[in-house]
Amino acid sequence: xxxxxxxxxxxxxxxxxxxxxxxxxxxxxxxxxxxxxxxxxxxxxxxxxxxxxxxxxxxxxxxxxxxxxxxxxxxxxxxxxxxxxxxxxxxxxxxxxxxxxxxxxxxxxxxxxxxxxxxxxxxxxxxxxxxxxxxxxxxxxxxxxxxxxxxxxxxxxxxxxxxxxxxxxxxxxxxxxxxxxxxxxxxxxxxxxxxxxxxxxxxxxxxxxxxxxxxxxxxxxxxxxxxxxxxxxxxxxxxxxxxxxxxxxxxxxxxxxxxxxxxxxxxxxxxxxxxxxxxxxxxxxxxxxxxxxxxxxxxxxxxxxxxxxxxxxxxxxxxxxxxxxxxxxxxxxxxxxxxxxxxxxxxxxxxxxxxxxxxxxxxxxxxxxxxxxxxxxxxxxxxxxxxxxxxxxxxxxxxxxxxxxxxx
Numbered sequence: 245x246x247x248x249x250x251x252x253x254x255x256x257x258x259x260x261x262x263x264x265x266x267x268x269x270x271x272x273x274x275x276x277x278x279x280x281x282x283x284x285x286x287x288x289x290x291x292x293x294x295x296x297x298x299x300x301x302x303x304x305x306x307x308x309x310x311x312x313x314x315x316x317x318x319x320x321x322x323x324x325x326x327x328x329x330x331x332x333x334x335x336x337x338x339x340x341x342x343x344x345x346x347x348x349x350x351x352x353x354x355x356x357x358x359x360x361x362x363x364x365x366x367x368x369x370x371x372x373x374x375x376x377x378x379x380x381x382x383x384x385x386x387x388x389x390x391x392x393x394x395x396x397x398x399x400x401x402x403x404x405x406x407x408x409x410x411x412x413x414x415x416x417x418x419x420x421x422x423x424x425x426x427x428x429x430x431x432x433x434x435x436x437x438x439x440x441x442x443x444x445x446x447x448x449x450x451x452x453x454x455x456x457x458x459x460x461x462x463x464x465x466x467x468x469x470x471x472x473x474x475x476x477x478x479x480x481x482x483x484x485x486x487x488x489x490x491x492x493x494x495x496x497x498x499x500x501x502x503x504x505x506x507x508x509x510x511x512x513x514x515x516x517x518x519x520x521x522x523x524x525x526x527x528x529x530x531x532x533x534x535x536x537x538x539x540x541x542x543x544x545x546x547x548x549x550x551x552x553x554x555x556x557x558x559x560x561x562x563x564x565x566x567x568x569x570x571x572x573x574x575x576x577x578x579x580x581x582x583x584x585x586x587x588x589x590x591x592x593x594x595x596x597x598x599x600x601x602x603x604x605x606x607x608x609x610x611x612x613x614x615x616x617x618x619x620x621x622x623x624x625x626x627x628x629x630x631x632x633x634x635x636x637x638x639x640x641x642x643x644x645x646x647x648x649x650x651x652x
Contacts, residue, residue, distance in 0.1 A: 271316075271335075271337065277300065277301070277338060277339030277341060277350070278336070278337070278338055278339075278350075278353070279336075279337040279338075279339075280334070280335070280336055280337075281316060281319065281320075281334065281335035281336075281337065282334055283323045283327070283332030283333065283334060284320075284323065285332075287327070287331070287332045288330070289327075289329075289330055289331040289332075290331065291331060291332045291333060291334035292327075292328060292329075292331050292332070292333050292334065292361050292585075292591050293334050293336060293358060293359065293360040293361055294315075294319060294333050294334065294335050294336070294360060294361065294362055294364070294578075295336050295338070295351070295354035295355070295358065295360035295362065295363040295364070295365075295385075296311075296312060296315045296335060296336070296337045296338070296363075296364050296365050297337075297338045297340050297347060297350055297351050297354060297363060297364075297365035297366065297375065298311045298312055298337075298338075298339075298340060298364075298365040298366065298367065299339065299340050299341060299342045299367060299371075300312060300337075300339040300341070301339055301341045301342070302340075302341045302342025302343060303342045304342040304367045304368060304371075305342070306520065306563060306569065307367040307391075307568075307569035307570055308339075308340070308342075308365075308367060309563045310520075310559075310563045310564065310565055310566065310569050310570075310571040311365065311367070311390065311569065311570050311571055311574045312337060313555070313558070313559050313563070313565075313571075314555070314565060314571045314574045314575050315335060315337075315364060315574055315578060316335060316337075317554065317555060317558055318574075318575060318578045318579065319333045319335050319578070322578075322582060328582055328585050328586060329585065329586065329589065329590075329591075336354060336358050336360060338350035338351070338353065338354060340365070340366075340371065340375075342371075344370060344371055344374035344375075345374075347366075347371060347374055347375050348374055348375055348378050351363060351375045351378050351379050351383070352378050352382075352383070354379075354383075354385075355378065355379055355382075355383030355384075355385045356383065360385065361385070361386070361591040361596075362385065362386045362387075362388065362581055362591075362596075363379050363385055363386070363387050363388070364387075364388045364390065364574060364577055364578065365389075365390070366389050366390075366391065367391050367569070367570055368391075368437075369393050369394060369435075369436050369437055370435070370436070372389050372391075372393070372397070375387075376389075376399055376402055379402075380399055380400070380401045380402055384593060385401075385593065386401055386403070386581075386593050386596060386597060386600075387401060387402045387403070388402075388403045388404075388405060388577040388578075388580075388581060389402060389403070389404050389405070389406070389573075389577075390405050390406055390570040390571075390572075390573030390574040390576075390577050391406045391569075391570035391573055392406040392407040392408075392412065392515070392516065392537070392538075392567070392568065392570070392573070393406060393408070393437060394408075394409060394436060394437045394439075394440035394441050395408040395409050395410070395440065395444070395648075395649075395650050396440065396650065397650070397651075398620070398650070398651040400597075400620075401593060401597055402620065403577070403580075403597075403600055403615070403620045403621075404573075404620060404621050404622070404648075404650075405573040405574075405576050405577040405580065405613075405622050406538070406567075406570055406572075406573035407537065407538050407567075407624070407626065407648075408621060408648040408649065408650050409440070409441050409444035409445070409649075410444065410646070410647065410648060410649035410650070411538070411624070411626050411646045411647075411648055411649075412441075412515045412536045412537075412626070413441075413444055413445050413448045413515075413536075414448065414646060414649075415536065415626055415628065415640070415642050415646060416513070416515065416534075416536035416626075416628055417445065417448045417449055417452055417454070418452050419534075419536075419628050419639075419640055420483050420485070420511060420513055420534065421449075421452055421453065421454050421483075423511065423534075423639075424482045424483040424510075424511030424513070424534075425482020425483060425509075425511070426453060426454040426455060426482060427454070427455060427457050427479070427480055427481050427482045427483070428445075428449050428454055428455065428456050428457060428481065428482070428483045428484075428485050429456070429457050429458045429459075429475070429476050429479075429481040429483070429484050429485070430442050430445065430446070430456060430458065430459040430460070430485050430486075430487070431460050431462070431469070431472055431476075431484065431486055431487070431488050431496060432459065432460065432461045432462070432486075432487040432488060433461070433462060433463075433464045433487060433488050433489045433492065434461035434462060434463060434464075435464070437487070438461065438487035438488075439461070441487060441515075442459060442485075442487065445485060446459070449485075454483075457475075457479050457480075457481050458472075458475055458476075458479070458481075460472055462488060462492060463492070464488075464489055464490075464491070464492055465491050465492055466488070466492045466495075467491075467492055467495035468495070469495060469496045469499045469500070470499060472496075473496075473499050473500055473503045473505075474503075476500065476503075476505065476510075477503050477504070477505065477508075481510065482509075482510060482511060483510070483511045483512075483513055484500065484505065484510065484511070484512050484513065485513050485514075486512065486513065486514040487514070487515075487516075489516070490521075490524060493514075493524065493525075494524050494525050497512070497525050497529050497530055498525065498529055500512070501528070501529040501530075506531060506532050511532065511534060512530060512532060512533040512534070513533065513534045513535070514533060514534075514535055515535055515536050515537070516535075516568045517530075517533060517535040517568060517631075518535065518537055518540065518566040518567050518568030518569065519540065519541055519564055519566050519636065520563070520564055520566045520568060520569055521568055522631060522634060522635075522636075527631070527633055527634030530631050531631060531632065531633075532630060532631065532632070533630070533631040534628060534629070534630050534631075534639075535568075535628070535629055535631075535636070536626055536627065536628045536629075537567035537568060537626070537627060537629070538567050538572055538573075538609070538610045538624050538625065538626055538627070539566075539567040539572045539609040539610035539627065540566075540567065540627055540629045540636045540638060541564075541566075541636070542629055542635070542636045542637055542638045543610055543627055543638060544638075545610070545611070547607045547608070547609075547611075548609045548610065551565065551575070551609055552565060565609075567609070567610070572608070572609040572610065575608060575609055576605065576608045576609070576613055576622065576624075579605045579608065580600060580603040580604070580605060580613075580615065580622070581596070581600060581603075583599075583603045583604070583605060584596050584597075584599035584600035584603045585599070587599040587603070600615060600620075601615055601617050601618065601620070602614070602615055602617045603615050608624075610624065610625050610627065611624070611625040611645075613625075613645065614645070616647060616648060616652070618651070618652060619648060619650055619651040619652050620651060621648035621650045621651060622648060623645040623646060623647050623648060624645050624646065625641065625642055625644070625645055625646070626641075626642040626646045627640070627641050627642070628640040628641075
């Protein structure tokens with residue numbers, strides 16, 4: 245997904261600056277967008293080096309900043325509780341600046357110069373694809389990718405901790421058919437995530453008795469959707485399963501709403517829409533929008549509420565801790581890796597990967613989770629939520645953890 249500062253309300257640039265300053269407090273600036281978080285206190289053992297490569301600046305900074313803040317929060321919590329194997333964690337943060345060429349240089353530094361034991365990060369699939377070879381194959385280092393994505397990533401030593409198409413469609417699409425209707429339209433951004441997700445969604449729609457009336461692809465900055473809206477309105481579409489993204493999504497939602505889609509009983513659906521993205525458009529334009537993610541604040545579970553309180557105390561309400569920006573995947577990725585290191589009694593790649601293959605945690609945002617052996621993907625609870633008055637309400641929870649259906 246892609247977004248830029250134009251889509252944030254006024255003073256967004258200033259808020260992003262404040263958020264970066266908040267994130268980097270307590271970190272040592274090394275120059276060139278590199279930062280070091282040293283463990284507090286005196287330790288008898290050398291630190292375990294944890295690399296985080298994400299977008300603190302550039303169009304995807306809305307996702308990279310909360311990713312980084314979650315990583316910092318969890319690493320400091322782990323150190324406060326005694327570290328891992330009696331060693332503290334040292335976080336080395338690189339700003340990949342939504343620039344894939346720069347990102348390759350940054351992760352090369354992490355694995356060859358800093359010699360980190362693991363790398364976390366990447367938001368878009370294009371970023372993951374750009375940096376994974378440098379980390380995993382050339383750098384011989386473990387890589388954990390936290391973002392929801394299109395699936396089909398089966399690279400050894402690359403573990404994915406965000407939702408896959410099966411997890412976002414298998415329970416969600418039957419709900420949409422029941423609570424929207426059988427006729428679907430798939431307006432989409434023209435890049436890998438929407439293409440592959442729609443392929444899975446189409447099969448799931450048909451399997452559950454629905455039909456796809458139309459499927460279109462647009463540049464991410466496309467802003468004239470009148471022809472598409474006319475097709476939707478004239479063909480009796482019940483559900484718009486949207487994968488257009490910012491900046492174009494705001495124009496699409498506005499034009500669809502002005503045509504009366506929701507007023508005539510239409511259901512808008514978008515699986516990346518979380519509490520952060522709710523602010524892109526006025527609440528009335530997305531009233532009734534349904535999303536399916538691994539966590540919403542509205543889940544209102546004690547553990548998630550505690551995490552939200554800790555995060556809010558440290559970083560405030562801007563760039564929130566949400567699922568769509570990969571922050572939940574970052575949390576569970578670090579905690580699953582911690583569990584694997586403890587089991588392996590080592591930070592070396594082979595034994596940690598072997599332990600991570602079946603690692604699990606009992607608590608996390610949205611509930612506990614565990615790796616599905618042999619897949620390097622996580623099974624987790626999934627939630628369907630509907631936007632009402634600019635906030636989400638949970639309308640359905642999966643019956644236990646949903647399988648990722650990847651790489652098995």
